[in-house]
Amino acid sequence: MSLEVAAGGGGDPVQGNAPRAAARLRGAQNFAIGLAILAALWWLGGALLAANPRTAGFANFGLLPTLAAFPGLWEAGKLQSAIAASGYRLGSGLLIAVIVGVPIGILVGQSRRFRDLSNSSFQFLRMISPLSWMPIAVYVFKQWDDSIVFLVAFASVWPVIYQTAAGLAKVDPAWFKVARNLGASRWQMLSRIVMPAINFDIFTGIRLALGVAWVVLVPAELLGVTSGLGYAIKDARETLSYSHLTAMVLTIGVIGFALDALCAHFVRKYSWHRGDTV
Amino acid sequence: MSIRGVNIRVEDLGFRYSTRGEPAFRRLDLASPRGEALAIIGRSGCGKSTLLHVIAGLNKPTEGTIHFDDKRIDGPSSRWVMMFQAPHLFPWMKVSQNVGVGLGFAGWPEAEKRERVAEALRLVELTEFAETNVQDLSGGQQQRVALARSLVMEPELLLLDEPFSALDAFTRASLQRDVRSIAKRLGFNLIIVTHDIDEAVLMADRALIMAGKPGKFMHEMSVPLPDPRQRQDPEVQAMRARLMDAFQTAARAAGGVREEEAASSAH
Numbered sequence: 338m339s340l341e342v343a344a345g346g347g348g349d350p351v352q353g354n355a356p357r358a359a360a361r362l363r364g365a366q367n368f369a370i371g372l373a374i375l376a377a378l379w380w381l382g383g384a385l386l387a388a389n390p391r392t393a394g395f396a397n398f399g400l401l402p403t404l405a406a407f408p409g410l411w412e413a414g415k416l417q418s419a420i421a422a423s424g425y426r427l428g429s430g431l432l433i434a435v436i437v438g439v440p441i442g443i444l445v446g447q448s449r450r451f452r453d454l455s456n457s458s459f460q461f462l463r464m465i466s467p468l469s470w471m472p473i474a475v476y477v478f479k480q481w482d483d484s485i486v487f488l489v490a491f492a493s494v495w496p497v498i499y500q501t502a503a504g505l506a507k508v509d510p511a512w513f514k515v516a517r518n519l520g521a522s523r524w525q526m527l528s529r530i531v532m533p534a535i536n537f538d539i540f541t542g543i544r545l546a547l548g549v550a551w552v553v554l555v556p557a558e559l560l561g562v563t564s565g566l567g568y569a570i571k572d573a574r575e576t577l578s579y580s581h582l583t584a585m586v587l588t589i590g591v592i593g594f595a596l597d598a599l600c601a602h603f604v605r606k607y608s609w610h611r612g613d614t615v
Numbered sequence: 616m617s618i619r620g621v622n623i624r625v626e627d628l629g630f631r632y633s634t635r636g637e638p639a640f641r642r643l644d645l646a647s648p649r650g651e652a653l654a655i656i657g658r659s660g661c662g663k664s665t666l667l668h669v670i671a672g673l674n675k676p677t678e679g680t681i682h683f684d685d686k687r688i689d690g691p692s693s694r695w696v697m698m699f700q701a702p703h704l705f706p707w708m709k710v711s712q713n714v715g716v717g718l719g720f721a722g723w724p725e726a727e728k729r730e731r732v733a734e735a736l737r738l739v740e741l742t743e744f745a746e747t748n749v750q751d752l753s754g755g756q757q758q759r760v761a762l763a764r765s766l767v768m769e770p771e772l773l774l775l776d777e778p779f780s781a782l783d784a785f786t787r788a789s790l791q792r793d794v795r796s797i798a799k800r801l802g803f804n805l806i807i808v809t810h811d812i813d814e815a816v817l818m819a820d821r822a823l824i825m826a827g828k829p830g831k832f833m834h835e836m837s838v839p840l841p842d843p844r845q846r847q848d849p850e851v852q853a854m855r856a857r858l859m860d861a862f863q864t865a866a867r868a869a870g871g872v873r874e875e876e877a878a879s880s881a882h
Contacts, residue, residue, distance in 0.1 A: 509703060511699060511701065511703040512703060512705060514673060514699075514703075515699070515703045516716075516720070517673065517691050518671065518673065518691050518693075518696060518697050519693055519696065519716060519717030519720055519764070519768065520691070520692065520693040520717060520720045520721055520768075521720045522720070525719075525720050529716070529719065529720070530705070533705070533707045533708075534705075534707070536707075609706045609707035609750075610706075611750055
C-alpha cells in the first residue's frame with residue numbers, strides 16, 4: 338500500500354495554544370474594562386443625583402447604595418426567594434419550549450408539506466406580543482404561576498422551532514444517504530445523525546429563546562403574582578426602596594448574563610463547525 | 616477480515632426519476648461474477664451514477680430486477696456499500712467513530728467493534744489518526760476513512776461512484792491501487808463508475824462503456840492486466856488506447872442512435 342496517507346493538507350489550520358490563550362486574555366481584559374466603564378458611569382450618575390438637592394432623594398439609585406442593599410436583601414431571604422420563583426417560571430417555560438419546539442422544528446425542517454401548512458399560522462402567532470395573551474392565560478390557567486410559564490413558553494418556542502429547522506436545512510443530505518447505506522434505522526438516523534448534526538443550532542435556538550423568555554418574564558411578574566424578580570421590583574417601587582429596586586434590576590442583569598454565558602458554553606461544546614464564534 | 620464476493624445479475628433494468636420523465640437508462644442487462652472488479656465508464660449524464668444508486672438499493676428500479684447470489688435486491692444493505700464522490704464523513708465524530716458508525720447501527724458489541732475498526736484503519740494505513748477529528752484530515756485521508764467505513768462492514772460488494780475525482784493525482788493513484796489490492800486480497804466485488812479511462816484500466820478486470828440518453832451499454836472490454844498496475848506500464852498504456860477508441864466509437868454510435876430515435880419520434 339502507499340505511503341501517501343499523510344500527504345496533502347486539506348484540514349483546517351489549527352490555531353496554536355499560545356495565540357489562543359493571548360486572545361482569551363485580551364477578551365477578558367476588554368470585558369473587565371467594559372464592565373468598569375459601565376460601573377463608573379453608574380457611580381457618576383448616582384453622585385450627580387446626590388449632589389443636586391432637587392434629585393438627592395433618588396440618590397439610592399446609585400451604584401454604592403445598590404451594592405450596599407444586597408446583604409440586607411440576602412439576610413431577609415428576599416433575593417433567594419425572588420430568584421427561585423423567577424427561576425422556576427423561566428426554567429419550566431423554557432423546558433416546555435424545547436420539548437415542543439425541537440420536534441416541531443425537525444418537522445418544519447424535514448417536511449416541505451408541514452412547512453407550507455404551518456408557515457402562515459406560525460408567522461401569525463409569532464408576531465403577537467406574548468404579553469397580550471396574559472388576560473386569556475389568566476382565564477385558562479388556575480394559577481398565576483402557570484399563566485406566566487405559558488407566556489414564557491409561548492414567547493420562547495419560536496426561536497427554538499426556527500433555529501432547529503434552519504439547522505436541519507443545513508444538514509448535508511448525503512449524510513442520510515450514507516447512513517441509510519450503512520443500515521441506519523429511522524431512530525438511529527434521528528439519534529446518531531440528525532441530533533448531533535443540529536445540536537449546535539438547537540442550543541443557539543435555546544440561547545435566543547432565553548433572551549426572549551427573560552424579557553417576557555419580568556413584565557409578566559409585574560402583574561398579579563406576589564413573588565419573583567419582577568414582583569420584587571414592583572414592591573420596591575411602591576415602598577420607595579430605590580436601592581432594592583436597582584439591586585433587583587442588577588440581579589436580573591447578572592442572572593441573564595450568566596445564563597447566556599452558560600448557553601454560549603453549550604453552543605461551543607456541541608458545535609462541530611470549525612471557526613464558529615459565539 | 617473474512618469477506619466473500621457475490622454473483623451479480625441485473626436483468627432488463629430501467630429507471631426514470633418521474634413517471635412522465637425520460638428514463639435515465641432502460642433494458643440494461645449485466646452479470647458480474649464473484650470477486651470481479653467491474654468499471655462502468657461513460658460521459659456525464661449517461662445514467663451511470665444513477666445505475667450505481669439503483670444497484671446499491673438507494674433508488675428503486677422502475678423496471679427490471681437485480682439479484683445478488685439469486686437473492687432479489689430491493690433496498691440498501693450494509694452487505695453492499697457505496698463510496699460516493701465526496702467522503703461525506705460525519706464531522707462531529709473522530710476517525711474511529713466514523714469508521715465504526717455502521718457497526719454501531721448494526722448493534723455490534725463495543726469490544727468487537729473496536730477490534731474491527733482498528734483492523735479497517737490498519738488496512739487503509741490510518742491507525743495513528745484514529746482519535747483525530749475528521750475535519751483535520753486532508754481530502755485523500757478523508758476518502759481513506761470513507762473506504763475504511765465501507766470495509767469495516769465486510770461488504771460483498773463495494774460500489775464506487777467516482778470516489779477519487781476530487782483528489783490530487785498522487786493521492787488518486789495511491790487510492791486506486793490500494794482499493795483494487797484490498798478488494799482482490801479480501802475477495803469482494805467492485806463496481807466502479809467513472810469517466811476516467813485511466814481509472815478503469817488501473818482498477819477493473821472488465822469495463823463496460825455506457826453512452827446515450829437513456830443510457831445503454833455500448834461496448835464491453837476485459838482488462839486482463841497483471842497487478843500491480845502502473846500508469847506508465849506499456850500494457851496499461853496500450854489498454855488505455857484501446858478503451859479510449861472503444862469509448863469514442865461508442866459515443867459516436869450513441870449519438871447516431873439518439874439522432875435516429877429523435878427522427879423516428881418526430882415522424
